[in-house]
Amino acid sequence: MTEYAYDELLDASGLNCPLPLLKAKQALNRLSEGQVLKVVATDSGSIRDFKSYTDQSAHELLAAETDQEPYIYLIKRG
Secondary structure (H helix, E strand, O other), X not given: OOOOOOOEEEEEOOOOOOHHHHHHXXXXXXXXXXXXXXXXXXXXXXXXXXXXXXXXXXXXXXXXXXXXXXXXXXXXXX
C-alpha cells in the first residue's frame, strides 16, 4: 500500500458490522474537507461497506488493503 499521510486514526479492530462504518462516519464528520482518516478494521464486512459508502458519498477511498487482517482504509473527506 502506498503510504499516505493521515490526520486521524480510527482503530475499529474487534468491532463487527456495522460499527466500523458507523465509527468512521462519526470520525469523518469531525474532520475538515480534504483531511484523511485511516481506519483499521478486522470485520470482513468492512471491505464491502467502505467501498459502497465512499462510492455513494462525497468522500474518496484513497487506498484499501484488504488481503489480510487487519484491513486498512484511507478515506479523504469530501
